[in-house]
Amino acid sequence: MSPLWTFVAWLATLAFFAPVAWMVLTSFHQEADAATNPPSPLATPTFDQYRLLFSRDITPFLLNSAMASVISTLLVLALAVPTAYALSIKPVEKWTDVMFFFLSTKFLPAIAALLPVYLIVKDAGMLDNVWTLVVLYTAMNLPIAVWMMRSFLAEVPKEILEAAEVDGAGLPTVLLRIVAPVAMPGLAATSLICFIFSWNEFMFAVNLTATNASTAPVFLVGFITSEGLFLARLCAAATLVSLPVLIAGFAAQDKLVRGLSLGAVK
Amino acid sequence: MTTLTHPPRTASPPARPRRTAGDGKWRRRIPLLPALVFTVVVTQLPFVATLVISTFEWNILKPGNRHFVGLANFKFVFTDERLRTAVLNTVVLTASVVLISVLLGLGLAMLLDRRFAGRGLARTLLIAPFLVMPVAAALLWKHAIYNPDYGLLNGTLNAVYRLFGADNGPTVDWISSYPMPAVVVSLVWQWTPFMMLILLAGLQAQPGDVLEAARVDGASAMATFRHITLPHLRQYIELGILLGTIYVVQTFDAVYTITQGGPGSQTTNLPYEIYLTMFRKYEYGQAAAAGVVVVLGSIVIATFALRTIASLFREEVSR
Numbered sequence: 001m002s003p004l005w006t007f008v009a010w011l012a013t014l015a016f017f018a019p020v021a022w023m024v025l026t027s028f029h030q031e032a033d034a035a036t037n038p039p040s041p042l043a044t045p046t047f048d049q050y051r052l053l054f055s056r057d058i059t060p061f062l063l064n065s066a067m068a069s070v071i072s073t074l075l076v077l078a079l080a081v082p083t084a085y086a087l088s089i090k091p092v093e094k095w096t097d098v099m100f101f102f103l104s105t106k107f108l109p110a111i112a113a114l115l116p117v118y119l120i121v122k123d124a125g126m127l128d129n130v131w132t133l134v135v136l137y138t139a140m141n142l143p144i145a146v147w148m149m150r151s152f153l154a155e156v157p158k159e160i161l162e163a164a165e166v167d168g169a170g171l172p173t174v175l176l177r178i179v180a181p182v183a184m185p186g187l188a189a190t191s192l193i194c195f196i197f198s199w200n201e202f203m204f205a206v207n208l209t210a211t212n213a214s215t216a217p218v219f220l221v222g223f224i225t226s227e228g229l230f231l232a233r234l235c236a237a238a239t240l241v242s243l244p245v246l247i248a249g250f251a252a253q254d255k256l257v258r259g260l261s262l263g264a265v266k
Numbered sequence: 267m268t269t270l271t272h273p274p275r276t277a278s279p280p281a282r283p284r285r286t287a288g289d290g291k292w293r294r295r296i297p298l299l300p301a302l303v304f305t306v307v308v309t310q311l312p313f314v315a316t317l318v319i320s321t322f323e324w325n326i327l328k329p330g331n332r333h334f335v336g337l338a339n340f341k342f343v344f345t346d347e348r349l350r351t352a353v354l355n356t357v358v359l360t361a362s363v364v365l366i367s368v369l370l371g372l373g374l375a376m377l378l379d380r381r382f383a384g385r386g387l388a389r390t391l392l393i394a395p396f397l398v399m400p401v402a403a404a405l406l407w408k409h410a411i412y413n414p415d416y417g418l419l420n421g422t423l424n425a426v427y428r429l430f431g432a433d434n435g436p437t438v439d440w441i442s443s444y445p446m447p448a449v450v451v452s453l454v455w456q457w458t459p460f461m462m463l464i465l466l467a468g469l470q471a472q473p474g475d476v477l478e479a480a481r482v483d484g485a486s487a488m489a490t491f492r493h494i495t496l497p498h499l500r501q502y503i504e505l506g507i508l509l510g511t512i513y514v515v516q517t518f519d520a521v522y523t524i525t526q527g528g529p530g531s532q533t534t535n536l537p538y539e540i541y542l543t544m545f546r547k548y549e550y551g552q553a554a555a556a557g558v559v560v561v562l563g564s565i566v567i568a569t570f571a572l573r574t575i576a577s578l579f580r581e582e583v584s585r
Binding site (some may be wrong): 005007009010012013014016017018019020022023026034035036037038039040075079080082083086087090092093096098100101102103104105106107108109110111112113114115116117119120135136138139142143146150156190199200203206207216217220221223230232233234235237239241242245246249250253256257260261262264265266 | 286291294295296297300301302304305308309310311312313314315316319331334373374377378381382383384385388389390391392393394395396397398399400401402403405406407409410411413415416418420421422423424425428445455458459460465466467468473493505509512515516518520524536537540544545551552554557558560561565566567568571572574
């Protein structure tokens with residue numbers, strides 16, 4: 001590529017990355033250095049903000065987030081894998097209708113479900129409970145996971161499956177020896193996407209939890225009213241809560257596209 | 267090489283003996299049931315409840331006054347000024363975010379489709395905005411970038427002005443002066459990487475021999491783009507617009523965090539307006555009716571959307 005276009009590409013990249021870089025940089029500053037105009041990017045770095053966050057106890061929020069995301073991801077996989085199997089390897093009749101039913105639930109705006117969910121959860125005494133979020137996040141990610149897993153399972157070569165059956169291999173053998181090796185990367189990608197969406201979810205978390213079950217995004221909005229007094233600490237918190245997804249996303253870039261497109265793009 | 271749709275499979279599966287057809291059918295359906303039942307219970311039942319609640323006058327600040335009012339709430343929804351504004355804001359917000367991020371994403375994908383020094387690193391840095399937690403991103407834009415006194419935008423303006431000998435740059439309060447653009451820009455920043463990833467995958471799935479043939483025939487870069495690349499990318503662009511719309515229509519985090527729907531109701535979109543009706547005005551009946559209308563609207567859009575997706579794997583269905 002000509003030097004000009006390389007330059008343009010890098011300029012655009014840096015423009016998009018600048019806010020992230022700024023967030024990380026500011027998180028290592030003292031408050032006094034963070035709130036200056038013009039900015040002072042070269043101030044002495046410090047870990048103070050991170051230390052303050054943990055002493056102000058961000059830990060329970062992170063644990064709630066981890067619990068809601070990890071458990072709901074495991075539940076999604078437990079429900080989605082058999083479903084995807086029934087929709088790809090030995091497709092049931094009208095399997096496309098089932099696929100579209102799952103997808104159509106994603107089109108329904110979550111806000112329209114918030115009121116009944118809130119009332120039901122309140123009646124059941126399950127407000128401010130991490131398990132409520134686990135159930136909701138499972139429902140939220142299940143359709144995506146079914147679509148993704150189906151697209152991965154559809155890649156298992158039919159000829160090999162049939163050959164194995166002719167040779168008298170039982171279902172466990174087929175699953176373990178033929179399906180699993182092909183599906184493993186897909187399983188990892190699906191888990192990653194479900195984890196990201198649950199970890200980042202805000203609307204249900206903020207409206208259905210109060211003190212015990214609040215997740216990381218809810219901790220963050222505590223900064224909404226602070227008129228810039230704690231900019232450096234806000235940046236440290238924002239960096240900290242984004243870190244798991246950033247690391248996972250960078251590590252699995254190639255899988256990300258397929259996940260985000262429900263398996264339609266490889 | 268990868269393709270968007272699966273290649274058509276070889277002939278239909280061999281007919282199986284009829285004897286066990288009944289049993290086999292059910293055995294095949296069993297793995298489906300847990301997920302289906304769970305989805306129906308958790309996603310469909312609430313909507314039935316919403317439908318019921320929407321026919322009640324129900325404000326929890328007036329206990330004992332809950333009664334059936336038929337379609338009155340719907341009449342309210344269709345005549346309320348605030349809701350109409352919210353619908354308009356939702357359309358403006360969604361359309362501008364999706365269109366701008368598709369265009370920017372296309373530009374970035376074209377740049378990253380070529381080899382250049384540090385391309386891998388550039389791609390990694392470019393997807394970062396999509397991976398930052400949305401609430402964190404919204405707070406970052408609100409406080410660290412848009413803030414009139416110490417935000418990065420005014421800070422940079424200031425530094426540039428001083429560089430040229432002026433005393434100080436202008437102090438612009440970005441969020442109150444340009445509320446909607448402020449929200450749109452922060453969302454475009456988050457969604458452009460998503461569009462870029464999908465379009466980049468599309469570009470890299472282009473059949474090399476066709477591009478080669480075009481070059482041999484002496485087609486200009488512009489002509490190649492218009493007649494080969496763009497038609498090839500169409501499916502990917504549609505997919506990007508579709509998925510982007512599904513998610514951006516539901517934007518709640520950014521509005522809640524950056525503007526709280528204000529000033530006035532200039533940036534109040536439908537999800538945020540319904541949230542206000544529910545948790546600030548406590549008008550459950552009205553909130554439910556608005557929810558029902560949103561669902562109906564979504565079904566209309568979804569019908570088109572599902573058709574697009576169906577075309578994406580039409581070939582596979584034909585097996």
